[in-house]
Amino acid sequence: MSEPSVSDPSVSEPSVSEIAVSEARAREGCLAVIGCGLMGGSVARALRRARAVEEIVGYSPDPEERALAVALGVLDRAAETAAAAVAGAGIVVIAVPVPEIGAVLAEIAPALGSEAVVTDLGSVKGEVVTAARAALGPAFAQFVPGHPIAGLEKSGVAASRADLFAGRRVILTPVAETRGRAVLQVTSLWEAMGAEVDLLTPERHDLLLAATSHLPHLVAYALVDTVRRQLIASEIAQYAGPGFADTTRIAASPPGLWRDIALANREALVAVLRRFEETIHALGDALEAGDGEQLQRTFQAAQEARVRLGNAAVGIDAQGQ
């Protein structure tokens, strides 16, 4: 491995975070990526472009995907097992689906160096923290739970991009046991990739995602399911306007993916879903009673909140997130 040159032409002055990365480089030099799909591949590309790591080793259960990642230059080399990939690595990024994170952590735990830092990209955090605590034992202090709010419609390492996280938010959810130094290292890496890092508790993260993402998906599915039971398909096609189209657009999302996300974030999602059900029930009661004032109160509070959100949400839209 040659020492990386001083500056990347695409980057101007080194920022504080880049200096932090550079100081950590001697120990962190080797990055291991477990799971070489869109997300893992994009982390590898982004850290390589930022010259934040010296060598990138990867593992994927699919030998073809491993070979493709090497052929594309995303990985310097592929390992035959997850444990082999992390041996000697200073930074380990777990980029597998949430239900598999615990098993991967258990497999790599014996091979993990005592100074290595491990992070993940899972979209729920409470379940991951529980699984990591059980799988890693004392090395749990080296694990920094993470969730980049970014993605693409596509999947696979061929779709990975060095700029996938540029300008995006990444939520890290360290707990009491997590080493402060590990949190700083992971923060520096994300900042080197151009992301903005927030620290939240796992519980707050899961509530946030339940409310702003998982609940809307369940609501959209439920709305279409209700309407398709009441009307024939041609009536929906003829009379559904843009309001219906907007409100149900995310019901076209893959059912299996959202089943898994819903189950993984079950506790937080059930809580907000039950609150939503109460709101719907109360609207039904107000409507039955002809209570226009009650309807108006709920509609108006919601309308004011939605109008305030207007520009912010449009800003996110414009990024195509």
Added chain:
Amino acid sequence: MSEPSVSDPSVSEPSVSEIAVSEARAREGCLAVIGCGLMGGSVARALRRARAVEEIVGYSPDPEERALAVALGVLDRAAETAAAAVAGAGIVVIAVPVPEIGAVLAEIAPALGSEAVVTDLGSVKGEVVTAARAALGPAFAQFVPGHPIAGLEKSGVAASRADLFAGRRVILTPVAETRGRAVLQVTSLWEAMGAEVDLLTPERHDLLLAATSHLPHLVAYALVDTVRRQLIASEIAQYAGPGFADTTRIAASPPGLWRDIALANREALVAVLRRFEETIHALGDALEAGDGEQLQRTFQAAQEARVRLGNAAVGIDAQGQ
């Protein structure tokens, strides 16, 4: 009034519906529009452009709006009362808000000619039919309930347009007592305005609108209301992505307008809202029980229905309806 010239340069060969209008013209010659806002003004402009009527008289409770409608050439003349406007009219279009339709019909009933045809533009039909039956007595047979699925964000006669209904659907909901000839006359007028006419029962119309329009609005309001109670505003602004933005976009609609629409279509809307509540409740139970198969079944049925709808709904979107 001069006889209208044979052809409008913007119209090519006369269609069957135009011939029907032309045959009816001697009796229908005078159009009365009660309520000279966006919708009533647009009907007047569209029928004038189609040369389907000879004289347009209007009434609006606001003297300034009446004067503006005459000044803009939307009306030939304004009447001082609704009853005065309909005296001698062959076609009467009631273009006032749903809660006011019954009172207007009661006021004009004594002045209505026995061959006059009356229609309305109200967005719910069951309640309008009930009010019309009570208000019109024997003249109820001359009343053809109608609902053009069209509109603009703006309001007022100044925003009215001759092409507001071109390419749009209009639902007429005649009942057993309604004269067949009156239905044909109103159909011909809408076709002259470029609209496509469907006939449905008032109950089916109200269910259709409840499911495809009113329910999505209540759901969007309820979703924002639930989320704003769980999170602080800055969290929603920071983390809500395009899924949340799409699903809640119509929660920015005017609360008072949707309170009135919800109350007017109360019966049909309560029924679909309770069905939706059951669907949400069942999803919550499945989630609590960790029943992934049940979640998958609902998500998948909805996803397939939404994907099938894809192009149709996008088509409506593109019209900016």
